[in-house]
Amino acid sequence: MIINGPELIEPAPGSCEIILLTEAWDGREEELDNLLAENARYTNQTQDLSKIKWKSGAIGEGLAQLEKVRPDRVTKRPRKHGGERGWIIQPPEGHVEYIKEKAEEQKAKQRIKTGC
Secondary structure, three states: OOOOOOOOOOOOOOOOOOOOOOOOEEEOHHHHHHHHHHHHHHOOOHHHHHHHOOOOOHHHHHHHHHHHHOOOOEEEEOOOOOOOOEEEEOOOOOHHHHHHHHHHHHHHHHHHHHOO
């Protein structure tokens, strides 16, 4: 489970590892669609996701609109050596520091809870 936001990833049962996403996401629309679907199932928000994806191609259209208003955050990746096009989504400014701060809070809670 990967979440790039204030909700940090819960460690697997019996594990003390916390995974942080603080880097840009680089992938294809289909990969983003799969990540969104996985996260929607994990957070019990599949109905909300289906409202956003009301038609085929909604993810790509949404990314294209975001690229127009936030070119500093969303860019279309050119084809690499005949490969597929994709998208690069940058985390918001200050996101890395915020996530690291929240991770420290979560690690402290986890240490108290599990002794790790």
